[in-house]
Amino acid sequence: MKDRMMSHRRLLLGLAFVSSLFVSSYGVLLPSSASTIPRQTQSPPGPATCSNLVQRGTIGTISGVILYNCGDNTPAIKIPSPGLTPAMIPTFTLPRSSGTVGPLSVWSVTSGTPCSTLIALTSGVAPHLHPGSYDYCLSYSNFPSSGGVIPSFTITWS
Secondary structure (H helix, E strand, C coil), rough: CCHHHHHHHHHHHHHHHHHHHHHHHHHHCCCCCCCCEEEEEEEECCCCHHHHHHHCCCCCCCEEEEEEECCCCCCCCCEEECCCCCCCEEEEECCCCCCCCEEEEEEEECCCCCCCCCEEEECCCCCCCEEEEEEEEEEEEEECCCCCCCCCCCECCC
């Protein structure tokens, strides 16, 4: 009887161990609705309207576009009338992931469907943006069919 209880205990411990290995090995590939939180910083004066961006929607499988703004319908950046601000230059490094991440673009919040008409951003190059309000749109592709995660990153305007 004692040997039988010991074998059941070993079996249960073995199953628990194998289960934990499975979860830790494959958990990264499960679809994620966890929000990534890119940060943006700036040297004053600058276009950023917040420091912590909010992910709108969830990361789907294989490919798509994620919109980031400041939450509560507050745009991520605002460009004032011409002549009020010197040319601002974004600097960023897109994170590595289980698929391809990029390009990072901006979308004018007044131009219809979110992330439909994009202006690509290049790190270290001042974009030609008209006065107005913009959100970020980050494209991703080649993710596993089971989903993926986009790690946080920082956008600095100077």
